[in-house]
Amino acid sequence: MSVTFDQLPELAAETIRQALAAGATDAECTISEGDEFSVNVRMGEVDTLKEAGSRGAGLRVLIGKRMGASYTSDLTPDGIGQMVRSAIDLAGLTTEDPHAGLPDADALGSLKGDLQLYYAETASIPTEEKIDAARRAEAAALALDKRITNSEGGSFDSNVGGRVFANSRGFLGAYRSSYCSITAVPIATLDGAMERDYWFSLARRRSELEDAESVGRKAAERSLRRLGAIKVETQKVPVIFEPRMARSLLGNIFEAVDGRSIYRDASFLAGKLGEKIAVDNFTLIDDGTIPGLFGTSPFDDEGVPTRRTPVIENGVLKNYLLNSYTARKLGMKTTGNASRGITGNAGIGHGNFYLEAGTRSPEEIIRGVKNGFYVTELIGSGVNTVTGDYSRGAVGIWIRDGELAFPVSEVTIAGTLQEMLTGIAEIGNDLEFRGSVSAPTIKIGEMTVAGR
Amino acid sequence: MSFADSFFAAKFGITTRDLEGYLSVALDRGGDYADLYFEYLATSSISIDESIVKSATQGVSLGVGVRVISGERTGYAYSDDLSPEKIRHAAQVAALIASAPANVGKVPLHEGAKRNLYPVLTAPSETAFRERVELTQRADKAARAYDPRIFQVQVVYADNLRQVLVATSDGVLNFDRQPLARMSVFALARETGGIPQQGHAGGGGRYELDFFRTERTPEHFAREAARQAIVQLDAVEAPAGEQTVVLGPGWPGVLLHEAVGHGLEADFNRKGVSAFSGRIGQQVASPLCTVIDDGTLGGRRGSLNVDDEGNETQSNVLIEKGILRGYLQDKLSSRVTGATATGNGRRESYEHIPMPRMTNTFMLAGESDPEEIIRSVPRGLYCANFGGGQVDITSGNFVFSASESYLIEDGRLTRPVRNATLIGNGPEAMKFVSMVGNDLKLDEGVGVCGKEGQSVPVGVGIPTVRIDRMTVGGTA
Numbered sequence: 001m002s003v004t005f006d007q008l009p010e011l012a013a014e015t016i017r018q019a020l021a022a023g024a025t026d027a028e029c030t031i032s033e034g035d036e037f038s039v040n041v042r043m044g045e046v047d048t049l050k051e052a053g054s055r056g057a058g059l060r061v062l063i064g065k066r067m068g069a070s071y072t073s074d075l076t077p078d079g080i081g082q083m084v085r086s087a088i089d090l091a092g093l094t095t096e097d098p099h100a101g102l103p104d105a106d107a108l109g110s111l112k113g114d115l116q117l118y119y120a121e122t123a124s125i126p127t128e129e130k131i132d133a134a135r136r137a138e139a140a141a142l143a144l145d146k147r148i149t150n151s152e153g154g155s156f157d158s159n160v161g162g163r164v165f166a167n168s169r170g171f172l173g174a175y176r177s178s179y180c181s182i183t184a185v186p187i188a189t190l191d192g193a194m195e196r197d198y199w200f201s202l203a204r205r206r207s208e209l210e211d212a213e214s215v216g217r218k219a220a221e222r223s224l225r226r227l228g229a230i231k232v233e234t235q236k237v238p239v240i241f242e243p244r245m246a247r248s249l250l251g252n253i254f255e256a257v258d259g260r261s262i263y264r265d266a267s268f269l270a271g272k273l274g275e276k277i278a279v280d281n282f283t284l285i286d287d288g289t290i291p292g293l294f295g296t297s298p299f300d301d302e303g304v305p306t307r308r309t310p311v312i313e314n315g316v317l318k319n320y321l322l323n324s325y326t327a328r329k330l331g332m333k334t335t336g337n338a339s340r341g342i343t344g345n346a347g348i349g350h351g352n353f354y355l356e357a358g359t360r361s362p363e364e365i366i367r368g369v370k371n372g373f374y375v376t377e378l379i380g381s382g383v384n385t386v387t388g389d390y391s392r393g394a395v396g397i398w399i400r401d402g403e404l405a406f407p408v409s410e411v412t413i414a415g416t417l418q419e420m421l422t423g424i425a426e427i428g429n430d431l432e433f434r435g436s437v438s439a440p441t442i443k444i445g446e447m448t449v450a451g452r
Numbered sequence: 453m454s455f456a457d458s459f460f461a462a463k464f465g466i467t468t469r470d471l472e473g474y475l476s477v478a479l480d481r482g483g484d485y486a487d488l489y490f491e492y493l494a495t496s497s498i499s500i501d502e503s504i505v506k507s508a509t510q511g512v513s514l515g516v517g518v519r520v521i522s523g524e525r526t527g528y529a530y531s532d533d534l535s536p537e538k539i540r541h542a543a544q545v546a547a548l549i550a551s552a553p554a555n556v557g558k559v560p561l562h563e564g565a566k567r568n569l570y571p572v573l574t575a576p577s578e579t580a581f582r583e584r585v586e587l588t589q590r591a592d593k594a595a596r597a598y599d600p601r602i603f604q605v606q607v608v609y610a611d612n613l614r615q616v617l618v619a620t621s622d623g624v625l626n627f628d629r630q631p632l633a634r635m636s637v638f639a640l641a642r643e644t645g646g647i648p649q650q651g652h653a654g655g656g657g658r659y660e661l662d663f664f665r666t667e668r669t670p671e672h673f674a675r676e677a678a679r680q681a682i683v684q685l686d687a688v689e690a691p692a693g694e695q696t697v698v699l700g701p702g703w704p705g706v707l708l709h710e711a712v713g714h715g716l717e718a719d720f721n722r723k724g725v726s727a728f729s730g731r732i733g734q735q736v737a738s739p740l741c742t743v744i745d746d747g748t749l750g751g752r753r754g755s756l757n758v759d760d761e762g763n764e765t766q767s768n769v770l771i772e773k774g775i776l777r778g779y780l781q782d783k784l785s786s787r788v789t790g791a792t793a794t795g796n797g798r799r800e801s802y803e804h805i806p807m808p809r810m811t812n813t814f815m816l817a818g819e820s821d822p823e824e825i826i827r828s829v830p831r832g833l834y835c836a837n838f839g840g841g842q843v844d845i846t847s848g849n850f851v852f853s854a855s856e857s858y859l860i861e862d863g864r865l866t867r868p869v870r871n872a873t874l875i876g877n878g879p880e881a882m883k884f885v886s887m888v889g890n891d892l893k894l895d896e897g898v899g900v901c902g903k904e905g906q907s908v909p910v911g912v913g914i915p916t917v918r919i920d921r922m923t924v925g926g927t928a
Contacts, residue, residue, distance in 0.1 A: 070511050072511055090579070095503075265603070389871045448926070
């Protein structure tokens with residue numbers, strides 16, 4: 001059996017009909033498909049080459065206020081029939097949830113116009129061209145400096161996928177998306193100690209990707225600047241997050257404004273709507289509507305159109321990010337942030353989640369620091385968004401008298417998210433949309449760096 | 453059970469002749485080795501929040517992955533359709549990696565030896581769904597009953613039953629039925645008007661559902677999660693800087709997983725990109741440390757009868773009395789380096805290429821009395837529980853995050869401290885181990901290990917251990 005993408009909306013609609021016929025009072029069906037390709041070239045030779053496609057369907061049914069869900073990778077009539085029976089059976093075993101349900105019919109809809117998410121050409125980039133790009137990215141990294149002695153390779157990935165969503169309130173939508181990326185992961189060595197870093201470029205189509213050599217060189221520069229890192233003494237200093245790390249900080253804030261942690265009172269931002277929680281120039285936006293970007297889609301995973309939602313505006317907490325369930329729990333309206341795979345209930349996802357740029361360049365911000373820490377990598381999961389406690393392993397460069405002076409590793413940075421947000425001293429002008437979370441350089445007035 | 457009675461033969465009519473046919477398509481363009489991995493995965497999950505069963509989900513996925521190895525090169529393709537034409541197509545795509553005349557002699561498939569580390573007659577996923585819902589509800593009740601300051605409880609129960617079949621061009625034919633279940637409880641506590649604090653506990657393994665009635669009850673996990681949340685209500689700021697650290701027994705074994713385990717995976721060492729590369733025979737820990745990775749422990753979450761490349765799992769010594777002894781191998785690395793297989797080739801699913809991975813990683817017990825270890829520390833930190841960890845295998849730097857820890861003052865545990873990350877360097881950190889307890893404990897069965905985007909279940913374990921020097925990332 002081979003169903004094309006154009007036939008999947010009808011399959012989703014048919015699944016809804018079967019669910020209603022089997023006793024569901026409401027139902028939603030998600031179908032997703034994807035074709036993936038990846039090649040990794042290591043030390044000039046193809047290391048791995050992978051190519052395949054897959055698809056799956058998920059169903060969520062309500063019988064009154066009881067919910068059941070199921071999924072399958074078998075899209076034959078038998079597979080769909082089994083999925084429908086399974087979801088109906090489970091709905092008989094869950095408890096009534098007064099807030100369960102689909103979004104109201106008037107909340108459903110899809111953005112019009114071309115959102116520039118899909119380029120058919122991404123599916124047909126010749127394999128030789130992809131291998132060549134991966135090879136050139138790695139070669140450029142290896143050629144940059146003789147201290148680049150080894151590599152985890154250069155790689156090229158491409159993915160073309162589609163998403164279909166239908167529900168029993170009359171929504172039926174579908175969209176396709178594509179992306180491709182070039183990555184390089186070189187290893188630098190000094191006196192027997194190795195350091196690894198990476199760089200990548202991600203785009204909807206080949207022609208928008210950064211040049212492979214440039215990706216390789218940036219990756220190599222990043223690995224090189226980590227060589228000879230030392231552990232500094234424990235102290236309290238200004239900490240600057242480079243954009244890649246500022247993005248991870250935004251990820252922590254996203255968790256804290258997720259409607260599920262708000263209604264459970266499991267976030268340091270619960271109950272703080274309308275309050276000043278960050279410095280004046282801190283404006284954080286979620287926008288799922290910007291054409292071409294990686295957090296963009298015409299509708300969320302409940303069939304609600306995406307939109308622009310200010311989350312924090314001039315330091316004031318303005319909105320939580322909600323799906324229809326968390327909105328009902330909180331007595332608010334969905335913000336079109338439902339997100340799910342093919343299984344289970346919808347969670348919360350973001351669109352393009354970004355911090356608005358400030359006015360000074362990162363160089364100027366660094367120049368203004370006498371003694372501080374410029375963070376280029378964070379590891380570990382030491383962020384507790386319930387309490388706001390923050391403690392993570394960090395790698396970076398020490399700042400002395402306004403200059404990037406020497407590399408530092410095996411230290412931690414710690415504080416609380418509350419103090420970090422109110423202690424932001426500067427926001428850079430270097431906002432760039434890379435992936436679905438984007439941030440410029442951020443300088444925090446003071447954090448504890450723990451080392452020797 | 454013979455192959456003819458096995459899951460894929462019975463349900464999909466797959467024969468050894470079919471398998472040999474697909475393997476020969478995979479090796480049509482040359483290549484040194486090929487394998488097929490068939491997987492049928494049935495999963496269920498139940499989630500309770502606010503005492504409401506808000507979600508109950510079940511589903512199935514199936515597919516086959518085809519791999520071709522040519523020298524150090526790997527070609528991979530998969531199909532979620534088991535029709536002969538789709539499998540042959542996947543084999544042709546995987547074969548594109550090779551470009552030489554076919555050069556592998558045909559080896560007939562022979563069934564591997566059989567053993568069963570998880571003799572589960574009825575897998576949890578094959579029991580009535582209602583029974584599993586009732587167990588989940590028991591955890592919710594028990595956590596709420598623990599203390600009036602507990603105000604939110606979430607319980608997630610999840611199980612799966614994985615049927616796998618591996619056939620390789622060097623003649624291995626193995627199949628396995630792999631049950632797995634886990635219950636997790638999250639509790640939030642607060643004093644009136646105070647800041648909420650959270651606790652988490654969970655466990656399970658490759659057992660029948662009765663495990664949750666007799667061995668580790670929902671009440672056991674619930675009380676533990678609630679206890680941790682209540683303890684945190686009194687927590688003070690964690691110290692910052694180098695400290696003497698005592699790790700409690702059990703889950704703190706995640707130290708071994710991060711500090712040494714990942715760095716010993718053979719793919720990194722074959723490529724020379726690990727801080728442990730080329731260090732076999734060298735001192736990488738104190739002589740008190742012997743670290744084992746053992747995939748053969750009955751019923752454990754990280755155990756497997758055969759790994760995902762068809763090799764039997766085994767018990768492997770990684771570090772013996774402080775000396776680095778061996779790496780964790782998969783087929784590709786052992787072929788390239790001439791090492792013996794260790795049964796550590798694992799993958800998340802048929803969509804993924806196998807890699808060397810850990811199973812259950814633990815340190816053998818020493819001779820010290822755990823009480824005496826704590827008494828020996830004038831000032832330091834005692835870590836009873838951890839969240840996750842992470843490692844940069846190239847520099848060797850690793851972190852792990854303490855979720856329940858206490859100040860040690862004059863040899864006694866005093867105040868609980870807030871979450872803090874501990875950081876160290878793999879080949880160095882364990883040289884500071886100065887005492888090892890006689891109380892080895894394995895974790896309760898919750899571990900998930902991520903590597904290059906693939907998640908697999910693992911176990912860890914450790915006795916009480918004193919580390920003389922480690923950096924603690926607090927604020928005080």
